Amino acid sequence: MGNQATVSIKEQNKSAASSLLKKNIRKFLNNKLAVLGLLVVVIMLVACVVGAIIGVDFSTPHLDQMKSAPSGTYLFGTDTIGRDLLSRVLIGGCYSIFIGVFCAVVSSVIGAALGAVAGYFGGKVDAVIVRISELFQAFPQLVLVMMLVAILNQRGLGNLLFIFVVTGWMTTFRMVRNEYMSLKNETYVKVCEAFGMSRSNVMFKQILPNVMSPIIVSTTTNVAYFILQEASLSFIGLGVQDSTPTWGNILNAAKSLQVVTESWWIWVFPGLAITLFVLAINFLGDGLRDVLDAKQQ
């Protein structure tokens, strides 16, 4: 017994350490739908990134090849001004996924930080932050977009990112706040306070790991949500600039009835990409929820 003190307990018992991670991975692999989702997400992501790296040509219009149907040269066909639709879908994927992931992560961080503060401190701080979140929730996204376009007099990626983040953090905020309100009464939090640990330590080092799993799950589903938002805003022409391809922007070209009825490939492929990706993300989120939700274990 005595000589054990010289060897670190940590080192000595590496093998005895519990393999929570392994168990979770096994659990995830059991969920076939989630694995499929992950696979689809990864494949699409890789395809888009590879497309961007090898620099496929998405912007040169081939005026002689306008609205040509899918063929050997143009796998997905070309759009209304003769640009290669496959490369546009690939590059558009990069933008769309970036918008989705960036907005989801940033809004989650903001929501989680504010939720932690509001939930843990409660009282007046909580009341103020909740009122602010309600204010943002009541503000129509569409009007906000129009306002920004009017003020800056231009459409752009920056606008969209800003608006999505500003209007998107409330759901995470509410969830994290509720979690904190119940978790702060857990005994282990009281124990930490009894040891005199600082509030930021308790808030972020002790409680946060227990809220992490719902945050991760909601972030994944938010990615899908923002991609859909971007698509609809771009479709009605309030999204990113026309020169930047996103899945929504590509769809924008299919606004006229003639295109919809005669050139199906212009809206089917980007539409399919959006559907597939969003569906896969949602499956993935469901799978993560099963694995991470401690209450189900």
Added chain:
Amino acid sequence: MDNKEIILDVKNLCTTFVSDQKEIRIVKNVSFQLKRGSALAVVGESGCGKSVTMNSIMRFLGRNARVTADSIQYNALRDGKVTEYHLESIKKPHGPEMRSLRGPEMSMVFQDPMSSLNPVYKVGDQVAESLIQHFHLKKAEARQRVLEMFRKLGIPDPEERIDCYPHQFSGGMKQRVVIAIAMICNPELIICDEPTTALDVTIQAQIMELLKDMQVKDGKSIILITHNMGLVAEMADEVCVMYMGRVVEFGSLEDVFDRTSHPYTKALLRSVPVLGLADGQKLETIPGSTPNPADLKPGCEFADRCEFACDKCRGKDIPAYEISPGHRVRCVLYDTYPRAAGEEEVGI
């Protein structure tokens, strides 16, 4: 003894839960008889299967539970005539046959009065519900019956309280309302699953007084599930001690308290602090902790924590021995005594 005297006769009840494709035996070969008008206490620690046993009898368990038994016989006595019900052969746990028994014949009081009542309905309506369901009474008649029951159970100002919502009641009063729900259809058998664990001692004393009254004055049969040996001593006529899904000792109150035979029962009685212990007197402890039912070794479940454990205890299941009429002990220390009835053919 004939059917008139025995109200509930359980033989070889086994309950198995399936989780993650593994079968876990929670209740193993439980047999007992309950005499009409008497009180049986089922004692054991959490996880010993005492609640699952009762839920198996009431058929309250979910789909992942498999209940088998040689017999679960309930003898209803109506106008001097006995009707036998074989609960183990009733196919649908929520079918009309089982439902017609729950309420008018047997009912249950649960541990937590806070969550046993529906917060959005008035308590009076909740009590009247089963009257309307089983006896098709009119609302006004049902209300009169509820008021009577409230008066009987000592709920003050029944006329006002009947129209209150559960959150307006204290814990003890809520438990009275829960008992009123269980009693309103005048059942013969009341199963109380830790009815006072969530309550204070002075309130516990009140509730216990109430239950004792029901047994002595109204001749009800009571099964009291508890872990508190003190309550057993005050309430029970017969005691059934359970450990890890088995009945380890069964006998009359005197058998179990004065002629305590199973090492687990002995240890349990000696390890609970009693008022007025002499200064410096130390409590005896039971070493180790309750094993996980998923990875139990064959043989006596208590062997690893028992001071008398020997080779005979391990390897195969221990039958119950009848050391005096009605006093059964599941321990090899008593293997010179005859085996209890129904224990010969017990296999795995």
Added chain:
Amino acid sequence: MSESKEMIFQVRGLKTWFPITKGMFKKVVGHVKAVDDVSLDVYRGETLGIVGESGCGKSTLGKTMMMLERATGGQVMFNYGGEFRDITKFNAREMFEFRRKVQMVFQDPYSALNPQKKIYTSFEEPLKVHGIKSEAEREAVMQKVLKMVNIQPDYLMRYPHEFSGGQRQRLCIARALEVMPEVLICDEPVSALDVSIQAQVLNLMKDIQKELNLTYLFIAHDLSVVQYMSDRIVVMYLGKIVEIADSRALYDEPLHPYTRALLSAIPVPDIHNTKKRQVLEGEVPSPIHKPSGCAFHNRCPHCMEICKSVDPAIVHHGAEGHMVACHLYQQEGAPAAAAAEA
């Protein structure tokens, strides 16, 4: 232990009130007087039991005595090597230092360990916070406290859900001991445990107390457990102390009618016990609307006119150190007291 008793805690007129607020502007409409004017002394090396029904303020008293709840009024004096200092007036720095003197063991061992962290991390953090920089030193402390509670050091690398309730409570005790406190406040430490495990934990706590000359404040609702553990017992009812006595004296000759009722309400696992149980009428009133005068008067079998209007002060009666707050004992040998004894 030395004969002369050294005081470690001196509580004077302690009040912990929680405001009840209503409406949008959080107007204070009343107070829950969880702890209302409590005075008591705690001596070094003893176990002081605090007993009462739910809502009597025993847990709040424990939490206020280590400033996990803010006191509304009164003093809590702590003995700093002979000098008494009022911890209710401590600043953040002093409070942090005080955390090493008094630690707490909580009721629910199932939620007292962070489920997301290995036991090792949960054990390491308090030591890090309290300035033990080197890992070797921290591990030496961990080894020491784990040995006290009979848990093998390699269990540290596991997660809390792999332990049984009894083991978890032992881990919690060990963690509280890491900072070498002088006082351990135990808030219902065994009520969430199985009966067969309770005795293990209680005996372990007794052994540790002897080894370290710890002072325990043992809070529980179960009088038989408190009586087993404690040298002296404080009985609380609705935020006030109704009786303080030596453990034995409280059992042999309880004075306050509430203490008597409490003792008689406890079921005794002895079938030859012929004691007639005295069942108290009614319920504990809400601490928001306390009855006037003596808070117990509406349930008291010996209620007199004076009880309805005058709150009895706590006075010495009988043996040394035996104090009671009841009008029956306000004057030594009063006829009322004699009548009640009969």
